[in-house]
Every structure is written in structure tokens, then in C-alpha cells.
Amino acid sequence: MFKCEGFRRRRKAERPGEILDAAFEAFAERGYAATRLEDVAARAGVTKGTIYVYFPTKEKLFEDMVRSHSAGLLSDADTLVAGIEGASGEKLRSLLHFLYGRCVEDRRGREILRFMIAEGKNFPQLVAEHYRDFVVPLLSMVSALLEQGVATGQFRADLCRETVRIVIAPTLFLGVLRLIFGDAPPVDEEAYVDAHIDLTLNGLLANPLGA
Amino acid sequence: MFKCEGFRRRRKAERPGEILDAAFEAFAERGYAATRLEDVAARAGVTKGTIYVYFPTKEKLFEDMVRSHSAGLLSDADTLVAGIEGASGEKLRSLLHFLYGRCVEDRRGREILRFMIAEGKNFPQLVAEHYRDFVVPLLSMVSALLEQGVATGQFRADLCRETVRIVIAPTLFLGVLRLIFGDAPPVDEEAYVDAHIDLTLNGLLANPLGA
Amino acid sequence: MFKCEGFRRRRKAERPGEILDAAFEAFAERGYAATRLEDVAARAGVTKGTIYVYFPTKEKLFEDMVRSHSAGLLSDADTLVAGIEGASGEKLRSLLHFLYGRCVEDRRGREILRFMIAEGKNFPQLVAEHYRDFVVPLLSMVSALLEQGVATGQFRADLCRETVRIVIAPTLFLGVLRLIFGDAPPVDEEAYVDAHIDLTLNGLLANPLGA
Amino acid sequence: MFKCEGFRRRRKAERPGEILDAAFEAFAERGYAATRLEDVAARAGVTKGTIYVYFPTKEKLFEDMVRSHSAGLLSDADTLVAGIEGASGEKLRSLLHFLYGRCVEDRRGREILRFMIAEGKNFPQLVAEHYRDFVVPLLSMVSALLEQGVATGQFRADLCRETVRIVIAPTLFLGVLRLIFGDAPPVDEEAYVDAHIDLTLNGLLANPLGA
DNA sequence: CATGAATGAGACTTCATTCAT
DNA sequence: AATGAATGAAGTCTCATTCAT
CATH class of the missing domain: 1.10.357.10 (Tetracycline Repressor, domain 2)
Structure with a gap:
């Protein structure tokens, strides 16, 4: 059980990074405007709503992604x-x-x-x-x-x-x-x-x- | 009067070029996906519908614009x-x-x-x-x-x-x-x-x- | 020359009927709402504007067509x-x-x-x-x-x-x-x-x- | 509170049916081409976007509606x-x-x-x-x-x-x-x-x- | 009469964002 | 925290209609 919790907690800690990675792939492939947040979510293995837990807007997600990757x-x-x-x-x-x-x-x-x-x-x-x-x-x-x-x-x-x-x-x-x-x-x-x-x-x- | 006739005809001949110029400005400024056809139309001094008289889709407009400008x-x-x-x-x-x-x-x-x-x-x-x-x-x-x-x-x-x-x-x-x-x-x-x-x-x- | 005029005149007299026939085909094929006046015009061998010479609106064209064919x-x-x-x-x-x-x-x-x-x-x-x-x-x-x-x-x-x-x-x-x-x-x-x-x-x- | 949960879930389960019913009324009244999705949405008590949660296109909505009603x-x-x-x-x-x-x-x-x-x-x-x-x-x-x-x-x-x-x-x-x-x-x-x-x-x- | 360029309202569709669960 | 149903603004594209020629 607490193994699961640990797993959960680790996942939770990694979520933002996974989303940023997914965002990098998605934005790189299609460009900012043509990328749908749903694409990013799908790549990250989460749902659209989850992105908003960590990033307030699409713009902010993009900026944070560029920062983290540069x-x-x-x-x-x-x-x-x-x-x-x-x-x-x-x-x-x-x-x-x-x-x-x-x-x-x-x-x-x-x-x-x-x-x-x-x-x-x-x-x-x-x-x-x-x-x-x-x-x-x-x-x-x-x-x-x-x-x-x-x-x-x-x-x-x-x-x-x-x-x-x-x-x-x-x-x-x-x-x-x-x-x-x-x-x-x-x-x-x-x-x-x-x-x-x-x-x-x-x-x-x-x-x-x-x- | 035939000045008017000429006016019409000249406009007609110049329209595509004017639209392509407007498209260049608009696409250069915001990128393909973020550019609205209405922006292009406004810049060209026409309405949205007019663009479709000369170009069947946004994609084709972009392609023709790049071709004409390159x-x-x-x-x-x-x-x-x-x-x-x-x-x-x-x-x-x-x-x-x-x-x-x-x-x-x-x-x-x-x-x-x-x-x-x-x-x-x-x-x-x-x-x-x-x-x-x-x-x-x-x-x-x-x-x-x-x-x-x-x-x-x-x-x-x-x-x-x-x-x-x-x-x-x-x-x-x-x-x-x-x-x-x-x-x-x-x-x-x-x-x-x-x-x-x-x-x-x-x-x-x-x-x-x-x- | 007046042969042409005669031809023209005959054509002119036949125009409405040709348009009604074209309208019948077009409306029968796609239904009223889905039929474009341009389809009718193309079938009749005229341009959109010509239809408006004889019929004030799409509705009226449809009605007249049904009447003439029934x-x-x-x-x-x-x-x-x-x-x-x-x-x-x-x-x-x-x-x-x-x-x-x-x-x-x-x-x-x-x-x-x-x-x-x-x-x-x-x-x-x-x-x-x-x-x-x-x-x-x-x-x-x-x-x-x-x-x-x-x-x-x-x-x-x-x-x-x-x-x-x-x-x-x-x-x-x-x-x-x-x-x-x-x-x-x-x-x-x-x-x-x-x-x-x-x-x-x-x-x-x-x-x-x-x- | 769990009444609310049930409410959400029940709505979710009933939505497609409600939309199909609304679509039936709308399409029956005006025909396929003349019916606006907004009419269907209004009849179903939802907004246009909601229809697209359940049906990918107007055509598919129509087909599913006919199937469900026949x-x-x-x-x-x-x-x-x-x-x-x-x-x-x-x-x-x-x-x-x-x-x-x-x-x-x-x-x-x-x-x-x-x-x-x-x-x-x-x-x-x-x-x-x-x-x-x-x-x-x-x-x-x-x-x-x-x-x-x-x-x-x-x-x-x-x-x-x-x-x-x-x-x-x-x-x-x-x-x-x-x-x-x-x-x-x-x-x-x-x-x-x-x-x-x-x-x-x-x-x-x-x-x-x-x- | 005939044309067809131009219009603009309005259609379908997408998608960032919200929020009850 | 995570979900995903729902929203509604906004985009692309269509087309009946007008009008200068």
C-alpha cells in the first residue's frame, strides 16, 4: 500500500517535468499556436485538467518549457x-x-x-x-x-x-x-x-x- | 466613365497581389496558425469573403504568398x-x-x-x-x-x-x-x-x- | 448578324426555362437548402447574376421551378x-x-x-x-x-x-x-x-x- | 452531496440521449441542411460545444439520431x-x-x-x-x-x-x-x-x- | 441583359479554460 | 491532486445577394 503511496508521491513530484517534456515535443512538432493542450496532455499521460494544476495558462506552460529546456x-x-x-x-x-x-x-x-x-x-x-x-x-x-x-x-x-x-x-x-x-x-x-x-x-x- | 471601367478592371487585377502583400505582413507578424484571415482581409482593405475569391484555403494563401515573395x-x-x-x-x-x-x-x-x-x-x-x-x-x-x-x-x-x-x-x-x-x-x-x-x-x- | 440577334433573342426567351430545368436537377439532387445557386447557374450555362435577372430569390426560384414542373x-x-x-x-x-x-x-x-x-x-x-x-x-x-x-x-x-x-x-x-x-x-x-x-x-x- | 455526484453522473449518461432527441426534433422540422447545430443545442439545453463532446460532426449526429430513433x-x-x-x-x-x-x-x-x-x-x-x-x-x-x-x-x-x-x-x-x-x-x-x-x-x- | 467581383451574415468546428466531482 | 464534461469565444469557410460594368 505505502509502496503505492510512494509511487504516487514520486509520480506526483515528476508530473511537472513530464508535462514540460511532453510540451517540448508537442510545441516543437507543431509550433505554439497549432499545438493543442490536449496533445500535450496525451503525451504526458494525463488529462487536460491536470496541466492546469501546474501551469495557469498555455503561454506560461510554453515559457516554463522553454526555460527548463534551455x-x-x-x-x-x-x-x-x-x-x-x-x-x-x-x-x-x-x-x-x-x-x-x-x-x-x-x-x-x-x-x-x-x-x-x-x-x-x-x-x-x-x-x-x-x-x-x-x-x-x-x-x-x-x-x-x-x-x-x-x-x-x-x-x-x-x-x-x-x-x-x-x-x-x-x-x-x-x-x-x-x-x-x-x-x-x-x-x-x-x-x-x-x-x-x-x-x-x-x-x-x-x-x-x-x- | 471608362475611367471607372478601368478602375474596376485594374482593381480586379491588383487584388490578388494586394492580398498576398497583406498576407505576408500578417503571417510574418504572428505566424501561420496565429494569423486570422480577418487580419489579412483588413490589411488588404477587403472583407474575409474576398480572400476566398482568389485563394481556396488559408494554406493555399500562405503557399502562394511565400512563392510570390520568394x-x-x-x-x-x-x-x-x-x-x-x-x-x-x-x-x-x-x-x-x-x-x-x-x-x-x-x-x-x-x-x-x-x-x-x-x-x-x-x-x-x-x-x-x-x-x-x-x-x-x-x-x-x-x-x-x-x-x-x-x-x-x-x-x-x-x-x-x-x-x-x-x-x-x-x-x-x-x-x-x-x-x-x-x-x-x-x-x-x-x-x-x-x-x-x-x-x-x-x-x-x-x-x-x-x- | 441578325441571325445572331435572332439566336440571341431565342436564347433570351429560353433562358428562364433553361434555368428552371437546371434548378430542377440541382434541387432534386441535393435538396433545397444544400443546393447552391452557383450549381444551378453552372448547369444552366449562365452565371449566378443571371439567375437574379429572372428570379428575385432562391425561394422564388424553387417555387417557380416546382410549379413549372408539376x-x-x-x-x-x-x-x-x-x-x-x-x-x-x-x-x-x-x-x-x-x-x-x-x-x-x-x-x-x-x-x-x-x-x-x-x-x-x-x-x-x-x-x-x-x-x-x-x-x-x-x-x-x-x-x-x-x-x-x-x-x-x-x-x-x-x-x-x-x-x-x-x-x-x-x-x-x-x-x-x-x-x-x-x-x-x-x-x-x-x-x-x-x-x-x-x-x-x-x-x-x-x-x-x-x- | 452524493446526490450531487449522482446528478453529474446521471446527466452525463443522459446527455447523448437528450441531444439525440433534440436533434430529431430539429432535423424533422427543418431538414438536415437547414438545421443549425445551435438549434439542436438550444433544444437540448446545452451549448454548441457540448454536442461535439458526444458527436464528431453534424453528419454523425444525424446518422446516430436516425439509428437511435429507427x-x-x-x-x-x-x-x-x-x-x-x-x-x-x-x-x-x-x-x-x-x-x-x-x-x-x-x-x-x-x-x-x-x-x-x-x-x-x-x-x-x-x-x-x-x-x-x-x-x-x-x-x-x-x-x-x-x-x-x-x-x-x-x-x-x-x-x-x-x-x-x-x-x-x-x-x-x-x-x-x-x-x-x-x-x-x-x-x-x-x-x-x-x-x-x-x-x-x-x-x-x-x-x-x-x- | 449578363457578368462576376465583392460582400457579410452565418454555418460548422476547435480549443483554452473552468469547475463540480 | 486529478478528472473530464461543459463552455463559449473565435476561427475557417460558404453562399445568397448586390451592383458597377
Whole structure:
């Protein structure tokens, strides 16, 4: 009996998370407006009413879902960068690989990007948070890495502030391609990543191509 | 009197275009599902029923709108590239500037990109057409330019097929940034474009940095 | 040229009739409410607007159509009956055959019956006219025939007023069957008519009338 | 309190039936196409949305309504016929009275007939079911009765298969008259029924069968 | 007379939200 | 907490009717 209670209690504690997961799938598949709360409920294995126990409106459910799924996307990036030994080029390579993992391979990251593009206009608060919690940290991370490379003479000294965005642009753009063309976009992703790093480094290095 | 006749006829001929323009604005602003046909009608200065004189369903209206607005995005790109004199680097610079104009500055181009990302899943036909009519031509254009540069020895000989996508990625990514952050994204666009071209060229040139 | 004018004029004179014919087909096929004026127009080879040149409303079109198609259903019945020589039984047989022709074989007659049943509630005037112009004359015709048979001793003397309806009931009921089950109802129509006449004249009993 | 619980549950169980009843009234009054779901809802004391809790479309509501109201029209006919003592003539008289009750007096029976005639074309499945569940059983019932009468020598031996339809035709035709002319048709129904039975049993001829 | 573009009321249907149980 | 019946506002789409040409 109390086994059941325990089970019940555990279920109860997990309900919000299950609903958020279901909401992610549903919203990602059809978009905010076209998603019915009943779809979310069915996916979560509950009924419509239950959603309202935890989330007051559809909008709030969407916002909480985006927050819960975008949180932690960059959580271990710092330690990753810090832990890498080697030249700045190697560090950048590692960071870009990490980024590809989080923004392209990981469905969560990709779909968050879609939410920003597709629904951002109706959820400006969400965009602001995303900028603060994801864009800014990411940019400063790459920025620091570039500056370090400049300081050590491995990178050209004349890099400007926007260079950092150029460096990561192909990464996120591959995410966009996946969003548009599905899981099998007309891209050789491995070659794409190699070309990206190669082009970026040979453009960045103070003395490229062994000159 | 025949002025009136002309008036009627001219209105009739212009109606579909006016509706498509209104549809573009409305769909761009709220997304497909959240847009009410009444909004489109009001913007076009007609009533709901009038839309159905020209378009059988909301879906068809959306599709025709995307087609009409994506057509011609690349129309004069060929002549542009052909008309440019100078080194391959200069040609690429011109082409990228042209692309920035069409995919970033021009609201039409940007919003088409948003439609592909946000609604593509529900309009696969549209995505296929976009790929065929926009992506493929664009890629071969850039591709031809790169190959020409390789042939003349100005570009590195070891470029791979995906390099072409890397080259244009920052362009379209700036479009994405605008889509997310509005018309005033946290980017210095002029510096961004310069950094893009600089980074790309110095990565592409066989003997960069005057070496 | 005036050949064309003549053609035009002839066409013009025929237009209302063509529209009424088209209306008959359309209303018979889908019912009053479900029929679109555009269907009628298409069938008549004109446009919606033209219908309004001749008929002020959909209701009026329907009423006029029913009137034009129910008129003359009984027109030559009198002469038919008058022209028949022979016993009353033979005369009745002829009249019933005539009725089968008009109410069962003839699609017009059948569909008028359907209109009365299906739409009569919304067109009481039409029902009243139908009663006056079709039902009453038909009943008195059969009535007269029966009375004549009684007078000559060929028919039983104890027939009541309602007998006349009983006599024609199977005729119209076959029409109903056709309306319900289409042009191939589950009935052997020839045997049905024979059985009708036989039963009407002779009855079921082996030794009728207490003989 | 548990009274309230019961109240909710009982309502829930009764809702579909209430809606079907309301639908019957509404569709009978105006026909399928002209009936608005809002009319049905108002009659049932609910709102439009509630109808969709139980019936997915207007079509399905109509079909289910016809089914629910045509079911049981013939349910106790067998026992009735079986329970009647007496000559075949008496049995037939009883059966016809029963039929008059079900197809003429009972509004349900009459309106089902109207639905078949008026809407059958758009609901062929419904017509097929009606034929299978009502027409066929009715015909075999009357058929058996006639054959029994023939076997006992009370009925003529030369009856054909269609005779059975002729026998019941006036019954259903009276239903049709009521459908057309309302609850007060220009018929003396009592005399009509008597004349029907009398004529069916005895026929018109003073000296039938060539006697 | 004939056209057909335009209208707008109104139909069916959906779905976020509420609330008694 | 969880349910799901019920709501009603709002959306897409239809179509009888009008009217400038």
C-alpha cells in the first residue's frame, strides 16, 4: 500500500517535468499556436485538467518549457574550456565541437533556436532571457578564447568584436539547416564541421598555411 | 466613365497581389496558425469573403504568398556576378554584399527564412521548392566563384564542397539574428559584414596576410 | 448578324426555362437548402447574376421551378379516361397505368413528390397548390371512375370515400420506393403493378364477401 | 452531496440521449441542411460545444439520431403477430393496425420515413441499414402471414411476391400524406384504415375472380 | 441583359479554460 | 491532486445577394 503511496508521491513530484517534456515535443512538432493542450496532455499521460494544476495558462506552460529546456545548455562549457590544454586553435576546435553537440546534435538546442525564431515575437521576455543566459555567456566565452589566442600571438591581432559571431555563425547555421530540412539535411555534416574549423583557423592564424 | 471601367478592371487585377502583400505582413507578424484571415482581409482593405475569391484555403494563401515573395530573390544575382570585374576576392565580396542585401536588409528575404524555419514542417512542398529555387542556385553560384578562384590560384586548392556553405553561413545567420532580435539586433552590422569578408578571405587566400 | 440577334433573342426567351430545368436537377439532387445557386447557374450555362435577372430569390426560384414542373402532370388524364372504352375494371387499369407513368416512371413526377415531402413544411403555399391542382383532380377522377363502376354494378356498392385513396396508394408508394432506393429499387415493378391491379380488383380472400 | 455526484453522473449518461432527441426534433422540422447545430443545442439545453463532446460532426449526429430513433420500431412486431389468435384475415388486420401505429400515429416512424426520402441520397449507408433492419423484416413478416393464409385456404393461392408490398402500401402512404399535409391531412384516417383492410381482403369487384 | 467581383451574415468546428466531482 | 464534461469565444469557410460594368 505505502509502496503505492510512494509511487504516487514520486509520480506526483515528476508530473511537472513530464508535462514540460511532453510540451517540448508537442510545441516543437507543431509550433505554439497549432499545438493543442490536449496533445500535450496525451503525451504526458494525463488529462487536460491536470496541466492546469501546474501551469495557469498555455503561454506560461510554453515559457516554463522553454526555460527548463534551455537551462543548462551551456552549463559545463566553462569547465570544458578551462580543462583543455593546448594551443588556442585546439581550444577553439574543442569549443566548436562542443557547440555543435549542443546546438546541432542535441535536439533540445536546435528546437530552442526554432522557438526563438518562430515564437520570439510573441514572447519577448523569453528572447531577452535567452540573450542574457545563452548568447552573452557564449559570446564572452569565445571572445575570451580569441583574446587569449591574440595575446599568445597565435591569432591575428586585428580581430574585431564581431569576429566572434562570425566564428560561431556556421555552427548555429547548421542547426538552422537541420531545422528546415529535418534530420537529414542536404549537408555532409562531418565535412561541414571540418571545413568550418579549417576555414576559421586559417583565417585566424597569424601565420596561416605555414607561411 | 471608362475611367471607372478601368478602375474596376485594374482593381480586379491588383487584388490578388494586394492580398498576398497583406498576407505576408500578417503571417510574418504572428505566424501561420496565429494569423486570422480577418487580419489579412483588413490589411488588404477587403472583407474575409474576398480572400476566398482568389485563394481556396488559408494554406493555399500562405503557399502562394511565400512563392510570390520568394520568387526573384536571386533573379539578378547571375548578371551581378558576371558583371563584376576584378579578382575572385572582389567578386566574392560583391556577392556577399548582394546576399546581405537580399537576405538581411530586405525584409522579404528574412521573413521567407523565418517561414521556412517556423512553418516548413507543415509545408514540405514549400521547403522543397525553396531548396530547388533558392538554395541550389545560390550554392552553385558561390561554388563557381570559388572554383574560379582556385583555378586562378587566388584561392587555396584544398577547398571542399562544404566550404561554400561555410562561406555564406554568416550572412544567413545575421538574418536569423535579425529575426530573433528584431530590426535592432545586438550586432554592429557593418563591422559584422567586414569581419565576415575579412575572415573568409584570409582563410581562403593561398598566400594570406601578404605572405 | 441578325441571325445572331435572332439566336440571341431565342436564347433570351429560353433562358428562364433553361434555368428552371437546371434548378430542377440541382434541387432534386441535393435538396433545397444544400443546393447552391452557383450549381444551378453552372448547369444552366449562365452565371449566378443571371439567375437574379429572372428570379428575385432562391425561394422564388424553387417555387417557380416546382410549379413549372408539376404543371401538366395531369393535363391529359381527362381525355385519357374519357377515351377509354370497356368495363370499369379496364378503365381503372388504364388510369393506374397512366398514373404509374406520371408518378413513377417520369422523373419529374417522382421528384415533385420528394419536394412535397422534403421541403413542403417550408413552402406551405406550394403544398396547397399541389393539393388543389394535383391531388383533388386526381381523386375526383378516380372517384368518378369508381362511382361509374358502382352504377353499372361492376364494383361493389359499399365503397367509401377513402377507398379512392387506397386504390391509388400503391402507385404513389412505388414512387416513394424509387425516391428512397434510387432508380433500381428492390421491387419487380412489372409484377408490382400487376399485383396492384389484381389485388385492387379482386382482394385477398379466396371466398370474398362472405360468399 | 452524493446526490450531487449522482446528478453529474446521471446527466452525463443522459446527455447523448437528450441531444439525440433534440436533434430529431430539429432535423424533422427543418431538414438536415437547414438545421443549425445551435438549434439542436438550444433544444437540448446545452451549448454548441457540448454536442461535439458526444458527436464528431453534424453528419454523425444525424446518422446516430436516425439509428437511435429507427431502432425498435419493429421490435415487438413478432410477438404481436405470434400472439394473435384467429383467422388470417384477423391476423392481417392486427398487423396492419400495428403498422399504422408505428408508421403513421407514431411521429418517430413518420419522420424516419421523411429522412429516408429527403436525405437518403446523402446518407446511403443509412438507407441500406433501414432496408436491412426495417423493410426486410417487415416484408417477411407480412409474407409469412400471407403464406399461412394461403396454406389454410383462407387466402387466394395465386398471390405473387409483390402482393406483400401492395398490402402494406396504403399504410406507409398514409404516413406520407401526414408528412406532406401535417398532422391534419385531408383524410378520414379511421375510414381510411377500414377501407384499406376491407379492400385488401375483398377487392373492388362485385363478383370477383370471374365468379 | 449578363457578368462576376465583392460582400457579410452565418454555418460548422476547435480549443483554452473552468469547475463540480 | 486529478478528472473530464461543459463552455463559449473565435476561427475557417460558404453562399445568397448586390451592383458597377
